[in-house]
Amino acid sequence: MQDVSYFDLNNQINIPVDGQIPLNKDKEALDAFIKENVEPNLVKFDSLRERFNYLINNNYYEQDFINKYDFTFIEKLYSYLNQQHFQFKSFMAAYKFYAQYALKTNDNDAYLETFTDRVAANALFFADGDEQLAMDLADEIIHQRYQPATPSFLNAGRENRGEFVSCFLIQSTDDMNTIGRTINSALQLSRIGGGVGINLTNLREAGAPIKHIEGAASGVVPVMKLLEDSFSYSNQLGQRQGAGVVYLSVFHPDIIDFLAAKKENADEKIRLKTLSLGVIVPDKFYDLIKNDEDMYLFSPYDVEREYGKPFAYVDITTEYDNLVANDKISKKKLKARDLETEISKLQQESGYPYVINIDTANRVNPIDGQITMSNLCSEILQVQTPSTVDNQQQYSTLGKDISCNLGSTNINNLMQTSDFGHSVETMVRALTFITDNSNIDVVPSIQKGNNESHSIGLGAMGLHSFLAKNHMEYGSPESIEFTSTYFMLLNYWSLKASNEIAKERNQTFVGFEKSKIC
Structure with a gap:
């Protein structure tokens, strides 16, 4: 009988047999993949010490994190991990790991790691010489109660690597120097492996004056195109594609053009294929929709001149009537419900834009300062302050931007732990190591935010699986x-x-004494 490849077996899952999905084909595809792809291409060593010597001597692993442990402990850690007999649960899980996460030889022809090896590297690296923490981390990851974020899991222990940080949030102010610095920052942050959120709300609209010449400004859409190209160009050693999102206030005059750039039938000159979109929505927008009123869109250039701060830092809900009444601020008018319809239609067509209810975020924000945007996945809401950049592309005023170091709990698996609190503490300590050891000097405003805030994010995945397993209807009490x-x-x-x-x-984070936490 002719052998069937793992791809063919995986494809057979989509072909019903007697009206049933043949899930057994997934297990067959997994077994075939391990036998046909992994085992023949996995570099094998006579001993664990020989393996580590090879990886260090050939610049695959950093030496420093290994030297923090007695090698007998590393052998003990591996012995424990091997006793857990980890097995991938699906073909796609195994395929994704070996395609994107496992360390390979420089010619990409052979694998240098199994999943157990990657778990060990993460545990040893993030425990920073603490043997008990290393054992605890290995236990959390191998039992899939904890999954470090992609850049953390991918890069831990590697000699040639990006950073461990998952997400970055930066902002541009309304001048060419800062716009240029923002594009460079996007290139640099994408190169080191994180998703990047960028707030363009402060940029003057298309047709606004430049040096008192009316109609000179090009608006936000050309900047969006430059950013999309930047993310496409800059990836992490070809292993992880760059990814970014741009945010814009719904009260920005370019909001319609901003949304139109994501439509399937948009002109190719402006169409965004890979860049994500998000809108920043104050409560006032919902009030105007509810009352079926006209809404005004305000020139960021004029608002900043009148208020002395960038547009994103003006409380639109509080200041809306004053903005409308101010003749020094140019504005456009449209029906609020028409804009809401455009947003809804685009979401049905493309899934974008993300929506950040900015007033809600600031009401519950315990930290002194103002939240103005979010990240690529819209779960990070932290305080920022704007920067100013001089003609030499140096920061004349260094503001504060955001990096966030992420990991995820697996709800179904974590609910089976014997000590929920200890598991979470282990994860928090691993994430804290990342904040302490991330060097993001390519974007000084990000580095400042990381050093001052020590921000981490511990999320969750698999809620639907847990509910299904326990026969709970989604949305039930x-x-x-x-x-x-x-x-x-x-x-x-x-x-x-x-x-x-x-x-x-x-030690506390900067601003702790002014926070509601204090």
Whole structure:
């Protein structure tokens, strides 16, 4: 009988047999992939020490993190991991790991790591010489209660690597120097492996004056095109494609053109194929929709001159009537419901734009300062301050931007842990190591934010799987109660772990004394 390749077996899952999906084909595809692809192409060593010597001597692994441990401990760690008999649960899981995460030889012809090897590298690297923490981390990851974010999991221990940070948030102000610096920042951040969110709200609209010459400004869309090309060009050693999102206030005069750039039938000169879009929505927009009123879009150039700060930092809901009444601020008028319709239609067509309810975020923000935007996945909401850049592309005023170091709990697996609090503390300590050891000097405003805030994000995945496994209907009272309880526990134990770390270091984040947490 002729052998069937793993691709063919995987494709057979989509061909029903007697009206049933042949899920057994996935297991067959997984077994075939391991046998046909992984085993013949995995570099094998006679001993663990020989393996580490090879990886270090050939510049695949950093030496420093290995030297923080007695090698007998590394052997003990591997012995424990091997006793767990990890197995991929699906063909796609195995295929994705070996295609995107496993360390390969420089010619890409052979694998130098199994999943267990990558787990060990993460545990040893992020524990920073703490043997007990390394064992705890290995236990969390191998049992898939904890999954470090892609750049962290991918880069841990590697000699040639990007950074470990998942997401960055930067902003541009309304001058060519800052726009140029923003594009360069996007290139640099994409190169080191993170998704990048960029706020363009402060840029003057198309047709606005430049040096008092009316109609000179090109608006936000050309900048969006430059950013899309930047992310396409700059990727992490070809292993991870660059990814970015641009945000714009719904009260920006270019909002219609901003949305139109994502439409399928948009002119190719402006059409955005890979760049994501997000809109920043104050409460005032919903009030205008509810009352079926006209809405005014305000020139960022004029608003900044009148208020002395960038447009994104003006509270539109509070200042809306004053902005409308101010004759020194040029404005456009349209029906609020027409704009809402455009947003809704585009979401149905493309899934974009993301929506950030900015007033809601600031009302619950416990940190002194103002939230103005979010990130590529819209879960990060942190305080920023704007920068100014001189003609030499140096920061004359260094503001504060955002990096966030992410990891995820697996709800179904974490609910089976014997000690929920200890598991979460282990994850928080791994994430804290990332904040301490991320060097993002290519974008000084990001580096400042990272050093001052020590921000981490511990999320969750697999909620639908847990609910299905426990026969809870999505949205039912019991599912809502479980979800609320789970995230309450996650929040509590992460705050407790952060508090323990603060006490150990006798250190708080910058601005702690002005926060509601204090």
